[in-house]
Amino acid sequence: MDNNYSITTDSPAETINFGHKLAGFIKSPALILLKGALGTGKTLIIKAAVSELGYKDEVTSPTFSIVQEYKADLEILHMDLYRLDSREELIEIGFEDYLNREAVIFIEWPELALSLIPADFIFIDIEKISDNQRKITVRGEGKQSSLLIERLNQEC
Numbered sequence: 271m272d273n274n275y276s277i278t279t280d281s282p283a284e285t286i287n288f289g290h291k292l293a294g295f296i297k298s299p300a301l302i303l304l305k306g307a308l309g310t311g312k313t314l315i316i317k318a319a320v321s322e323l324g325y326k327d328e329v330t331s332p333t334f335s336i337v338q339e340y341k342a343d344l345e346i347l348h349m350d351l352y353r354l355d356s357r358e359e360l361i362e363i364g365f366e367d368y369l370n371r372e373a374v375i376f377i378e379w380p381e382l383a384l385s386l387i388p389a390d391f392i393f394i395d396i397e398k399i400s401d402n403q404r405k406i407t408v409r410g411e412g413k414q415s416s417l418l419i420e421r422l423n424q425e426c
């Protein structure tokens with residue numbers, strides 16, 4: 271069983287399309303970590319997925335608030351850890367309590383959190399190939415996430 275899925279997109283619209291497809295395979299609770307340099311498309315993928323999961327208002331990047339919650343049929347959390355400097359700060363914002371919620375949780379800049387996360391998660395790595403091209407690699411750790419990768423490979 272292949273535990274990876276990858277796609278190269280040639281425009282923001284294609285990346286949005288990937289976000290929509292990904293959301294179709296997500297079941298709550300889920301943890302989705304998005305890694306990539308500034309401006310690679312992490313927020314774009316999350317916006318697309320959140321709207322596909324049924325949240326109809328505008329999704330903005332939570333850089334200044336660290337955590338944003340969206341209430342749809344599912345509970346959705348969107349975190350951006352870019353401005354945090356230490357694991358202690360992460361624990362202070364109640365990170366571990368968020369992880370225990372019955373929610374779909376998206377995390378931008380997850381590096382600081384890696385030692386705190388549970389065994390089942392989806393890891394998305396975005397690489398900038400050129401101005402409009404991105405290589406998106408999705409890895410699944412754990413049973414539920416591996417299943418999602420399998421379905422992405424079968425259907426996309």
Ligand SMILES: Nc1ncnc2c1ncn2[C@@H]1O[C@H](COP(=O)(O)OP(=O)(O)OP(=O)(O)O)[C@@H](O)[C@H]1O
Nearest residue numbers: 279280281282285308309310311312313314402404
């Ligand atoms: N193929 C592509 N896929 C995704 N985004 C693209 C692509 N080509 C160009 N872009 C542009 O890259 C930018 C991605 O912005 P986005 O806010 O999603 O990045 P980010 O990874 O969340 O950055 P940050 O680390 O600052 O939060 C957008 O301006 C988008 O239009």
Ligand SMILES: [Mg+2]
Nearest residue numbers: 312313331378
């Ligand atoms: Mg962002």
